[in-house]
Amino acid sequence: MKRLILLFVLFFNVGVFAQKIEYSIVVKDIETQLPIENAAVFILKTKQTLISNQDGKVTFMLTGGSNIQVSETNYEKVTLRWGSLKPDMFVVYLKSNNNKLDEIVVSKEKPFKSLSKIVANSKQKLAASYRLKVYVREFFMLDNKYSYYNDGLVNFQFVARQKKINTTLLVEQNRSYGLLETDVSADLKGYNLNNLMENYSNFKYFDPLLDSKTKKNYDFITKGHPKNKDYYVMTVIPLVKSKKALDSFEITYDPEKKLIIEFTVSIAPGNIPEIEDKPAIGSKHITRSFVKVSYRTDGLDYYLLSSNEEIAYDLILKDKIKNIQVRNNFVTTNFNKQNFTYKDSDVFTEKSLFNKQNKILTNYWDISGFTATEEEKGIIDSLQFKL
Helix, strand or coil, rough: CCHHHHHHHHHHHHHHHHHHHEEEEEECCCCCCEEECCCCCEEECCCEECCCCCEEEEEEEEECCCCEEEECCEECCCEECHHHHHHHHHEEEECCCCCCCCCCCCCCCCCHHHHHHHHHHHHHHHHCCCEEEEEEEEEECCCCCCEEEEEEEEEEEEECCCCCEEEEEEEEEEEEECCCCCHCCCCCCCHHHHHHHHHHCCCCHHHHHHCCCCCCCEEEEEEEECCCCCCEEEEEEEECCCCCCEEEEEEECCCCCEEEEEEEEECCCCCCCCCCCCCCCEEEEEEEEEEEEEEEECCCCCEEEEEEEEEEEEEECCCCCCEEEEEEEEEEEEEECCCCCCHHHHHHCCCCCCCCCCECCCHHHEEEEEEECHHHHHHHHHHCCCC
């Protein structure tokens, strides 16, 4: 009898231990007590990566225990022992990694030549065969009202061909809510998922800075990172106003490894040309453009960590002007060096997930790596009930 009771207790404990438990972590600045957005939370056991939202929050499921790394470029990295975690809300405080060396870097080499070498080395490091599991989501606004949403859990297979990286996309799950007008949905500013990922891997955004004809339109300044002694920050701004909107760049890189850690590309309001008196029908007038892309280095591995693209533009129609705003996010939840095995029919060849019928097997968005804020959940729910 005692043996039966012992076996029951043993199996009960194993069953409890094997259960998946949901954890929520909020990342905050220890000095200001404010949430930290875009902090990377890495689950060492499962190799899953999560990115904190505007509230500093991440949510994930975990079977058993795992130590967890929390990092952000401007803060000291923290490793949490799993025994300290609690299933309810757990707050992690990061300490600012103040460098106080926001000084101009003096070098014999011209900045754009340094950038060229850093981009080339980063591209070469990414030019490998591997796959990323990525959570993708997109918010769409028409005339300042949310009208469409889609997200999905997808896999990108990377193959390097002649120093250029190409991707194959397979969709695991996806959902779409809301409706788009025909003339608008056909004009979704080129958010082609494969093109986006290939641009991040080939650093396509830097072409104007590396082109001998256009680099003269920019001023390059390199400084030590104000909060991280291991990194430099290169700021690139347009020299003069132009009839064409010119981007400004901020590039954080590791000068020793010669790898790009993150970059932002944006158009400052003062660099946006005014709309013409008689714009052509079908033309677009950009009113906002912002891109932020981050990469992760983990030993010898180097890959995309996350991206955020936002664009707003006025679409000129025959009888009116429509304002269109799109916000797109990529979050890498898992990196793997093993190749896919798939059939050609499995490959997703469409432009965006709104072209694919909903396929929902699990609540993948709850543990996607990028937890929606309460405001975003409200937007998604409102669009869902419109169907």
